[in-house]
Amino acid sequence: xxxxxxxxxxxxxxxxxxxxxxxxxxxxxxxxxxxxxxxxxxxxxxxxxxxxxxxxxxxxxxxxxxxxxxxxxxxxxxxxxxxxxxxxxxxxxxxxxxxxxxxxxxxxxxxxxxxxxxxxxxxxxxxxxxxxxxxxxxxxxxxxxxxxxxxxxxxxxxxxxxxxxxxxxxxxxxxxxxxxxxxxxxxxxxxxxxxxxxxxxxxxxxxxxxxxxxxxxxxxxxxxxxxxxxxxxxxxxxxxxxxxxxxxxxxxxxxxxxxxxxxxxxxxxxxxxxxxxxxxxxxxxxxxxxxxxxxxxxxxxxxxxxxxxxxxxxxxxxxxxxxxxxxxxxxxxxxxxxxxxxxxxxxxxxxxxxxxxxxxxxxxxxxxxxxxxxxxxxxxxxxxxxxxx
Amino acid sequence: xxxxxxxxxxxxxxxxxxxxxxxxxxxxxxxxxxxxxxxxxxxxxxxxxxxxxxxxxxxxxxxxxxxxxxxxxxxxxxxxxxxxxxx
Numbered sequence: 001x002x003x004x005x006x007x008x009x010x011x012x013x014x015x016x017x018x019x020x021x022x023x024x025x026x027x028x029x030x031x032x033x034x035x036x037x038x039x040x041x042x043x044x045x046x047x048x049x050x051x052x053x054x055x056x057x058x059x060x061x062x063x064x065x066x067x068x069x070x071x072x073x074x075x076x077x078x079x080x081x082x083x084x085x086x087x088x089x090x091x092x093x094x095x096x097x098x099x100x101x102x103x104x105x106x107x108x109x110x111x112x113x114x115x116x117x118x119x120x121x122x123x124x125x126x127x128x129x130x131x132x133x134x135x136x137x138x139x140x141x142x143x144x145x146x147x148x149x150x151x152x153x154x155x156x157x158x159x160x161x162x163x164x165x166x167x168x169x170x171x172x173x174x175x176x177x178x179x180x181x182x183x184x185x186x187x188x189x190x191x192x193x194x195x196x197x198x199x200x201x202x203x204x205x206x207x208x209x210x211x212x213x214x215x216x217x218x219x220x221x222x223x224x225x226x227x228x229x230x231x232x233x234x235x236x237x238x239x240x241x242x243x244x245x246x247x248x249x250x251x252x253x254x255x256x257x258x259x260x261x262x263x264x265x266x267x268x269x270x271x272x273x274x275x276x277x278x279x280x281x282x283x284x285x286x287x288x289x290x291x292x293x294x295x296x297x298x299x300x301x302x303x304x305x306x307x308x309x310x311x312x313x314x315x316x317x318x319x320x321x322x323x324x325x326x327x328x329x330x331x332x333x334x335x336x337x338x339x340x341x342x343x344x345x346x347x348x349x350x351x352x353x354x355x356x357x358x359x360x361x362x363x364x365x366x367x368x369x370x371x372x373x374x375x376x377x378x379x380x381x382x383x384x385x386x387x388x389x
Numbered sequence: 390x391x392x393x394x395x396x397x398x399x400x401x402x403x404x405x406x407x408x409x410x411x412x413x414x415x416x417x418x419x420x421x422x423x424x425x426x427x428x429x430x431x432x433x434x435x436x437x438x439x440x441x442x443x444x445x446x447x448x449x450x451x452x453x454x455x456x457x458x459x460x461x462x463x464x465x466x467x468x469x470x471x472x473x474x475x476x
Contacts, residue, residue: 167413276399307467318464318466321459321461
């Protein structure tokens, strides 16, 4: 039987469910299709950080700050415990060279309006216990926080369903039909859905959906591995990264071809603790296609790096590791907005490791664009066409 | 009736798992993400069989994907992992 929908959203991760929620909040008839389950891809294999400090000063940071504002009221809005907490966060600095990079980073972030300070070692140890004595300091922002991404997806999906959205799990898109350059319907393994608007929020699988309308998307899977510890009493102050993480994130070219394993795997510290007490220790960034395996090499290298900066972790037991694929784009910014030449085809993908932080603001922007044709921020730098056809 | 715990590590009851199945979970991973069953210290060694049985009421047992096993196979002190490698 043929279904109809005002809007079809492809993808049941933190981006797709957020978009479905924001659209259904304005009473649009939304159908969300997900080939597997909610949070079955990258959104279920990541850390919990909503960290603003790691964002490039500019539109990237502005988006994250707007998202952080939405997060504050989100638990009440969704009427669901997403384990959101405004904890504050730190970036650990190991040497003078990193300190100089971070000084510049902080200056630019402050200019955009982020509250962020440089701390010396003594001040840093007051916020986070167990730090290595060789650290020279850290940056600190009270605006960072965390959320449980699994519960975020479920919370968005339930709230959307309450407002009439249909959430179709186990529903894989097999084709998108167009007519005279306009979207006509979405074909799935469970039938065809007639619609004029499709949102591609398929994360790392975005390129496969784009191919169905003859478009190429410059999104590549970037594998990250994370280690989980046994639950322990409160140890991590909030979101704790290291300056090397910033380098791995924005200058991956700088790291390629290095002889040093830690550098080649793109290892950078990302430390956070769930409400249950498990500490998540990340991470790395590797281009290995769609391979979601964990490796012994990364497991050991990530832990070595983490214990060098925070030796107190050595006393805690690791119980699991996992790997997730981050949707990488060449400039580290997502592809948001309508695609020129294919009327009704909207992109919302390529958030790399910032999907959790940017989930609410992405939902808001996409719903604004679809319903009002404009939004509160200039999204031209995020245009899906910016890399050429 | 007394509460029946399926996942002892994370204290997840039969009722919570039944709710997760009703909510659309069709895999062990889907149940884990909704309830935390299998996320604890033993990593689902005991509960995965019980949950598979529950899932098999609504799904063909042959189609139930086994959970992904990930290192370490048992809880290991991080100090031992990083120091063991230096030898």
